[in-house]
Amino acid sequence: MQHLQKLVDQIDLAPNASIKLDALKSYFQSVPPEDAAWALFFLEERKLCTKVGTRLLKELITSETGLPAEMIDGSNAKIHDLPETLALMLPWNGRSCELSLSTLIIQFVEPLAGFAAQAKRETIRCAWKTLSTPERILFNKLLVGKFQIGIAREMVHKALGEIGGISPGVISHRLASNWPPDAGTFQRLIQADPENDLAIETYPLHEAMNLEGRPETLGKIENWVTEWALRGVRAQLTRRKDAIALWSKKGITLKNNFPELLNLSQLLPTGTVMDGVILLPLKRHRDIANLPKKPSQKNASPSEIHAHETPVFVVHDLLEYQGNDIRQCSFTQRRTLLEQLIQDWKQQWLICRSNLSTGNVNPDCMQQEMFSMSEIIGMESTGQVPMEPVRASHQISADSWQGLRQCLLNGPDDRTRGMILKQKNASYPVQEHDTPWWQWKPAPNTVHLVLVSALRNTPGHMESLSEYHFGALSGQEWPCVAKTSIVVREEDRREMDKWILSNTLRKQGPLRHVQPQMIFELTFDQVVDAPRSHSQIKLTNARVIRHAIELNLENTVSLGQLLSKSPSIFDSTEADVRLD
Amino acid sequence: MLILSRPDGLYCQKGDFYIDPSRGVDRAVITHAHADHARRGSKHYLSSTASAPLLKRRLGRKISIQSLEYGVSVNIQGVKVSLHPAGHILGSSQVRLEYGGEIWVVSGDYKTCKDTTCTPFEPVACHTFISECTFGLPIFRWPSPEHEWQRILQWWQDNRDTDRTSVLKVYSLGKAQRVLQALKDVGSEILVHPSIMDLVPAYETQGIVFPPMQIADAKSVRKSKGKALVLTPTCNSMEAWMDEPESWQMMEISGWMQVRSPRRKRHLSCGFIVSDHADWDGLNQSIHATGASQVLLTHGDGILLMNWLKRKGLETRILKPDNTKKELGKN
Ligand SMILES: [Zn+2]
Ligand SMILES: [Zn+2]
Numbered sequence: 001m002q003h004l005q006k007l008v009d010q011i012d013l014a015p016n017a018s019i020k021l022d023a024l025k026s027y028f029q030s031v032p033p034e035d036a037a038w039a040l041f042f043l044e045e046r047k048l049c050t051k052v053g054t055r056l057l058k059e060l061i062t063s064e065t066g067l068p069a070e071m072i073d074g075s076n077a078k079i080h081d082l083p084e085t086l087a088l089m090l091p092w093n094g095r096s097c098e099l100s101l102s103t104l105i106i107q108f109v110e111p112l113a114g115f116a117a118q119a120k121r122e123t124i125r126c127a128w129k130t131l132s133t134p135e136r137i138l139f140n141k142l143l144v145g146k147f148q149i150g151i152a153r154e155m156v157h158k159a160l161g162e163i164g165g166i167s168p169g170v171i172s173h174r175l176a177s178n179w180p181p182d183a184g185t186f187q188r189l190i191q192a193d194p195e196n197d198l199a200i201e202t203y204p205l206h207e208a209m210n211l212e213g214r215p216e217t218l219g220k221i222e223n224w225v226t227e228w229a230l231r232g233v234r235a236q237l238t239r240r241k242d243a244i245a246l247w248s249k250k251g252i253t254l255k256n257n258f259p260e261l262l263n264l265s266q267l268l269p270t271g272t273v274m275d276g277v278i279l280l281p282l283k284r285h286r287d288i289a290n291l292p293k294k295p296s297q298k299n300a301s302p303s304e305i306h307a308h309e310t311p312v313f314v315v316h317d318l319l320e321y322q323g324n325d326i327r328q329c330s331f332t333q334r335r336t337l338l339e340q341l342i343q344d345w346k347q348q349w350l351i352c353r354s355n356l357s358t359g360n361v362n363p364d365c366m367q368q369e370m371f372s373m374s375e376i377i378g379m380e381s382t383g384q385v386p387m388e389p390v391r392a393s394h395q396i397s398a399d400s401w402q403g404l405r406q407c408l409l410n411g412p413d414d415r416t417r418g419m420i421l422k423q424k425n426a427s428y429p430v431q432e433h434d435t436p437w438w439q440w441k442p443a444p445n446t447v448h449l450v451l452v453s454a455l456r457n458t459p460g461h462m463e464s465l466s467e468y469h470f471g472a473l474s475g476q477e478w479p480c481v482a483k484t485s486i487v488v489r490e491e492d493r494r495e496m497d498k499w500i501l502s503n504t505l506r507k508q509g510p511l512r513h514v515q516p517q518m519i520f521e522l523t524f525d526q527v528v529d530a531p532r533s534h535s536q537i538k539l540t541n542a543r544v545i546r547h548a549i550e551l552n553l554e555n556t557v558s559l560g561q562l563l564s565k566s567p568s569i570f571d572s573t574e575a576d577v578r579l580d
Numbered sequence: 581m582l583i584l585s586r587p588d589g590l591y592c593q594k595g596d597f598y599i600d601p602s603r604g605v606d607r608a609v610i611t612h613a614h615a616d617h618a619r620r621g622s623k624h625y626l627s628s629t630a631s632a633p634l635l636k637r638r639l640g641r642k643i644s645i646q647s648l649e650y651g652v653s654v655n656i657q658g659v660k661v662s663l664h665p666a667g668h669i670l671g672s673s674q675v676r677l678e679y680g681g682e683i684w685v686v687s688g689d690y691k692t693c694k695d696t697t698c699t700p701f702e703p704v705a706c707h708t709f710i711s712e713c714t715f716g717l718p719i720f721r722w723p724s725p726e727h728e729w730q731r732i733l734q735w736w737q738d739n740r741d742t743d744r745t746s747v748l749k750v751y752s753l754g755k756a757q758r759v760l761q762a763l764k765d766v767g768s769e770i771l772v773h774p775s776i777m778d779l780v781p782a783y784e785t786q787g788i789v790f791p792p793m794q795i796a797d798a799k800s801v802r803k804s805k806g807k808a809l810v811l812t813p814t815c816n817s818m819e820a821w822m823d824e825p826e827s828w829q830m831m832e833i834s835g836w837m838q839v840r841s842p843r844r845k846r847h848l849s850c851g852f853i854v855s856d857h858a859d860w861d862g863l864n865q866s867i868h869a870t871g872a873s874q875v876l877l878t879h880g881d882g883i884l885l886m887n888w889l890k891r892k893g894l895e896t897r898i899l900k901p902d903n904t905k906k907e908l909g910k911n
Contacts, residue, residue, distance in 0.1 A: 012840065012850050013735065013829070013831070013850050016826065019742075065718070067718050067888075068891075070887070071718055071884055071887070071888060074717075074883070074884045074887075075717045075718055075719045075884065078717060078719075078839075079719065079839050084839070084840060085719055088718075088719035088720070088721065088838065088839075089718050089719055089721075090721075091721055091861070092721045092722060092723045092724075094723050094724060094727040133723070134840075137840065
């Protein structure tokens with residue numbers, strides 16, 4: 001346990017990511033594999049069933065310290081972390097526990113679920129006695145299943161990958177299954193398996209660059225293909241040998257987020273890698289009446305969304321065909337292959353469906369044993385198999401740039417953020433001098449909002465503010481809807497800074513709250529859902545255009561107005577998808 | 581009521597003097613030299629002997645100040661006034677007032693755990709105890725200072741191993757000297773901000789020994805880059821001295837560092853848990869040790885502590901600067 005505690009300490013103190021990474025690596029390398037496996041289990045945010053609730057822990061603290069429940073709640077109100085509050089209420093103990101993490105878990109945590117209340121109390125009391133105060137904080141977090149210590153999973157994957165000499169993507173892929181936390185698992189996890197690892201190798205995905213000027217500068221429109229820039233989860237699907245994997249842009253496996261997509265991808269031929277965007281289903285019932293209460297995270301859980309509709313993988317490029325890297329081929333060539341591939345796939349899929357619906361399954365169309373019949377049938381029985389869950393991106397046809405411009409003005413719906421322009425004879429952009437994809441965005445929207453707070457730059461630079469937050473009225477409050485550090489006019493920034501520093505109502509760490517009073521004109525691209533923020537929405541790509549000195553508070557836009565403009569889609573970043 | 585809470589401080593009407601007034605008054609009794617307790621502008625000051633030189637440094641050479649040894653009393657218009665060690669910083673005092681058989685004690689800031697730079701806290705028997713309660717929550721229970729000194733040494737060593745300068749953000753009066761004193765046997769390449777060095781002589785005249793140290797400035801900090809421990813009350817100076825923010829790491833030393841929960845941490849920097857205030861146990865023990873039948877809490881959000889003391893049968897109230905106006909009206 002003391003090693004894990006030391007790791008948490010080091011992570012706390014680490015000034016930058018590379019030092020955090022080193023700390024993680026040296027932890028995983030220095031502890032026995034069974035301890036590493038358990039630490040990983042919790043870092044992966046998995047929960048152990050202990051059947052220990054916070055009530056039991058509170059009762060225990062009361063009996064240990066004589067502090068009544070109101071004292072516990074009153075203290076917790078200050079730090080908002082019950083496992084920590086409870087641990088701090090016991091007299092300080094600086095002596096570290098000699099037991100290893102796995103021993104501690106086997107002796108004190110795993111058996112809890114089977115114990116009666118009295119035995120649970122005795123066991124926990126006993127564990128507390130052997131642990132130091134910082135270790136008790138961790139232990140309590142393990143008990144109630146909230147082990148958040150400020151380490152991103154990506155970083156954990158990276159550390160393990162570096163230890164094993166394998167890519168973090170492979171680690172993330174291996175961790176996505178339901179593995180038992182034991183020594184063998186951990187050893188296998190960091191062991192390279194060249195043959196199979198190769199099967200899930202990914203390509204770096206290209207991100208379109210913003211087209212700042214006019215598209216006319218790109219030359220003849222005939223040389224270009226135009227597609228919608230879709231909002232959704234950018235993903236890469238790799239289908240090689242037995243392995244089918246779906247990856248986020250950052251190389252995190254999306255296996256558990258889109259199981260049905262993976263199932264359907266069994267019908268693709270092996271040796272296929274595709275680049276595309278997963279469109280998430282529309283969030284149908286946005287409950288405006290409940291605002292601005294935060295929705296529970298459950299509202300956004302993939303399972304509930306899937307009950308309405310399933311996600312669609314819109315493929316916009318083909319990177320590997322029949323086991324060959326085709327990125328050097330021209331876009332036109334790749335596109336032809338892609339269309340053929342999808343056409344074939346669709347055929348298979350249709351056969352599969354019709355066979356399933358009549359109950360006659362032709363095993364020939366199931367290319368792999370991984371193909372799970374029950375899941376396809378299960379979907380069929382609810383009658384909600386979507387049309388074409390995998391499809392090629394739509395191409396916009398226009399004879400002239402002017403015509404395309406018209407499309408951009410009329411065209412974009414809630415699910416797009418402009419257009420992507422790709423040169424027909426260009427290879428898939430990999431290096432800097434490759435012709436990039438260009439993203440052409442519609443002109444931004446304009447809105448008037450009220451300054452509500454600002455973020456101080458770095459500790460020490462008291463005088464400089466780095467980010468400004470703007471709110472829209474909702475009831476008596478001004479929940480923040482836009483954050484930006486871009487202020488177009490330098491004099492506005494100076495004025496704002498001066499005003500904020502001399503009119504700070506309340507400081508919250510680096511945040512300076514001010515009286516909602518100063519009104520600004522901002523531009524933004526879109527209103528998107530932000531289920532975790534107080535306002536539930538946010539304006540993307542906001543910029544401060546000017547101080548709207550002539551307006552008063554009634555002229556600003558309200559949260560309700562923004563909501564009615566808001567496209568009701570579940571616009572998801574990678575972080576949001578990983579809610580599961 | 582021997583002491584009233586007025587907008588400008590605790591006031592003893594019988595003796596016509598203030599304790600730690602927030603503005604200049606005719607006669608001020610000062611518990612200790614921290615800026616929120618010792619302010620400029622009073623005609624006459626009274627403080628402990630050990631505090632007087634610090635007050636002169638901070639408030640000016642020319643102030644009229646009378647100093648008292650701990651336990652020695654003076655008579656101010658019939659009120660018997662004496663000062664008693666509070667264990668907070670060098671010279672910090674509790675103020676004991678006695679008039680007509682009634683005894684009040686004002687704690688000032690105090691702590692009960694070990695500090696080799698000042699006289700330890702002594703409970704003083706009284707009827708009414710006005711206690712600070714900065715850390716009046718049961719989650720504040722300090723580790724032993726030795727435990728934290730060890731952590732600091734380990735951190736300094738780790739930083740040296742990775743070629744980073746260690747920076748401790750500390751109050752220039754009290755905390756800084758306490759840290760220096762704790763590191764007196766291991767010190768090498770310790771640099772201190774001039775405002776800390778300024779106050780060192782007052783400690784040395786009390787017989788307190790410090791490790792060898794240099795003034796921190798751009799030159800010395802750059803010269804011992806990657807090895808030194810720098811003590812400074814502000815991080816601005818470090819930013820001015822060192823170009824690469826990666827090349828040094830700053831930590832705070834304070835009781836607040838005990839709380840680690842991520843939500844809290846987002847707003848606080850990391851650090852070591854060494855406080856010059858009493859923790860929950862310290863507050864409770866000290867309050868009970870006075871034998872007081874009435875407790876007034878100040879200097880902190882004392883609601884939980886008040887409820888707790890009431891449960892234990894002690895008549896307790898909160899003395900807040902905010903409601904001082906009302907108090908005044910009542911009396
Ligand atoms: Zn103080
Ligand atoms: Zn104070």
